[in-house]
Amino acid sequence: MTLAAASLERRPPRTNARSLLVALGRLVSAFLLTLAGAILAMQMLLHLAPGDPVDLVPGGEQVRSVLEAEWGLDTPLVARWGRYLARAATGDLGTSLTWRPGAPVAGLVLPATARSLGLALPAVGLALVLGTLLAWATAGRPSRRRRMVQVLSIAPVFLLAFVTVNVLNEAAWILLERGLIARPSWFALPDTESGVKTVLAIVVLAVGSGSLAEVHAAVEDEIVRIRNAPFVDAARARGAPLAPHVLRSLVPPLVTLTANRTAFFVGGLVVIEKILLLNGAGAMLWQACIARDAPLAMGLALVAAAVVCAARLLGDIVRLSVDPRLREPRP
Numbered sequence: 007m008t009l010a011a012a013s014l015e016r017r018p019p020r021t022n023a024r025s026l027l028v029a030l031g032r033l034v035s036a037f038l039l040t041l042a043g044a045i046l047a048m049q050m051l052l053h054l055a056p057g058d059p060v061d062l063v064p065g066g067e068q069v070r071s072v073l074e075a076e077w078g079l080d081t082p083l084v085a086r087w088g089r090y091l092a093r094a095a096t097g098d099l100g101t102s103l104t105w106r107p108g109a110p111v112a113g114l115v116l117p118a119t120a121r122s123l124g125l126a127l128p129a130v131g132l133a134l135v136l137g138t139l140l141a142w143a144t145a146g147r148p149s150r151r152r153r154m155v156q157v158l159s160i161a162p163v164f165l166l167a168f169v170t171v172n173v174l175n176e177a178a179w180i181l182l183e184r185g186l187i188a189r190p191s192w193f194a195l196p197d198t199e200s201g202v203k204t205v206l207a208i209v210v211l212a213v214g215s216g217s218l219a220e221v222h223a224a225v226e227d228e229i230v231r232i233r234n235a236p237f238v239d240a241a242r243a244r245g246a247p248l249a250p251h252v253l254r255s256l257v258p259p260l261v262t263l264t265a266n267r268t269a270f271f272v273g274g275l276v277v278i279e280k281i282l283l284l285n286g287a288g289a290m291l292w293q294a295c296i297a298r299d300a301p302l303a304m305g306l307a308l309v310a311a312a313v314v315c316a317a318r319l320l321g322d323i324v325r326l327s328v329d330p331r332l333r334e335p336r337p
Contacts, residue, residue, distance in 0.1 A: 012180055029326050037319045044311035045094075045304070046087050052300050059103045059298045077103060077300075094308060100301035111305035113286065121311050122279070122286035125204065126271050129211035130264060136212065137221025138256070144222075145229040152222070159219035162275045166214040167281045169207060171195045196282040203282045211274050217267060228259045245299050258325055265321030267312045 058079055060070050071080075078086060099111035106114060145245065146153050163168075175194050183186045192200035200241055212218060232238060232255045233248070241251050275288035283289075294302040 030323065033319055033322050033326075037315050040089060040315050041308075041311055044315075045090060045308060048304060048307040048311075049083060049087050049090070052303060055146050055295075055298075057298055059300065079300075090304065099305040099308070102302045103299050104297040105290075105302050106326055111301050114290070114302060115169055115305045115309055118285070118287040118290045118306075121284075122275050123313075125207050125278070125284070125286065126275060129208045129217075130267070130271060132208060132212035133166050133217045133221050133267075134260060134264065137218055138225050138260070140218075140222050141225035141229055144235065145226045155222050156219050159213050159222075159253075161214055163210055163214035164277045164281060167206070167210045167278055170210065171281070185265075203284060206277045207282055209286060211271060212276055215270055215274060217270065219283040220267065221263060224259065225256065228256060231255070236309065243287060261321045261324045265318045268317035272314055 053132070059077065060067070060079070081089075090100075097112065097319065099115065101107075102109045102111055102114060138150060140155060143149070178190055178193045180188070182189060182193075192198055192202035195206075196203055222331040229252060232252050235255075238248060238251055241248060275286060276291055277288070278284070279286045280286040281291050291303060291310075294306060
């Protein structure tokens with residue numbers, strides 16, 4: 007082999023690696039810009055909301071000017087945003103003003119986020135598994151299960167949780183009155199602490215607000231497309247099993263679908279944790295907004311935005327790794 011031929015053989019891998027790095031750089035830049043924009047949007051909402059933390063301080067009107075200067079409420083919005091970005095880059099999210107006065111926000115947010123992720127991650131996995139199994143069973147053929155999934159999943163998270171809690175409580179109460187069962191350890195929801203609330207929250211998040219229906223519909227369409235693809239026809243002609251080929255091809259669309267639904271799961275946490283009285287980041291955000299605790303609300307919003315943006319970034323990276331066409335430079 008000549009030296010020129012060897013150099014030509016080595017060139018495509020270098021070019022491919024360079025295009026991959028450029029594409030990753032674009033994705034990371036978009037991630038950072040989106041995160042900064044989400045912080046600005048949250049600060050604008052807090053700025054436009056009626057009232058401020060000083061209103062909740064006893065005798066706050068007498069020392070309003072002092073507290074506004076100490077808490078940075080008297081600075082322009084853009085300056086407040088830039089200062090928050092600079093501090094957040096070092097891990098400093100400030101201190102709670104009214105919810106836990108003086109407590110570091112990071113120390114409050116991180117444990118609550120871990121508890122919420124214990125609900126969100128299993129819910130995402132359950133939605134993907136159930137949606138994929140149902141899509142595999144209904145793809146390309148008429149089925150009543152498709153309509154049942156659509157009817158069940160179209161209910162909003164808050165409505166599905168409310169109805170489920172009331173049905174369980176009423177059923178348990180009827181059985182208790184008739185002496186058919188002993189008092190369950192979870193009765194009555196949501197006031198009693200039990201693992202049933204956690205399981206219920208995961209199932210409702212996985213099914214409600216169209217999550218299961220969207221996964222089922224998207225995966226079903228993808229399965230039909232893949233089953234009619236030429237490479238599947240070739241595998242069928244060779245007598246090879248089709249399931250591995252189809253499942254492997256489902257990975258990119260499933261990752262993209264998960265990334266697109268992450269924001270809905272994060273938003274659903276606020277509702278489900280409030281209804282079921284679960285102590286997570288969603289319930290804490292609700293309380294922080296009521297207490298007008300801007301640093302705590304900003305810290306929770308920052309973590310939520312980071313989770314959503316990170317999910318989209320991970321989905322794009324997976325798509326880049328399996329589809330070389332996405333690495334081509336844009337015209």
